[in-house]
Amino acid sequence: METLEAAATALRRGPLTSVGDPFPGSDRTLVVRARVGPGSDTVVVKRYFPERSGEAWVREAAALAALSTRPGMPAPRLLAEAAEPQLVV
Secondary structure (H helix, E strand, O other): OHHHHHHHHHHOOOOOEEEOOOOOOOOOEEEEEEEOOOOOOEEEEEEEOHHHHOOHHHHHHHHHHHHOOOOOOOOOOOOOEEEOOEEEO
């Protein structure tokens, strides 16, 4: 899956394996849970489809980058982002 390959590249890690089915949601994004290797923690990969999501990717990446540096903030930690395809991990 192109999304997981791009996320693995952005994370600078080996291949990611999808865990379960994609999360239900809108037609603007694809959200999957993935694992880097056996027994490792899972990550959430969110891919945006620019023709339907506009600038949402840029806003979410910026917000996660800012919020994940503030101690005690109830926000997911931004592990990686990519512009092509547009995704956050």
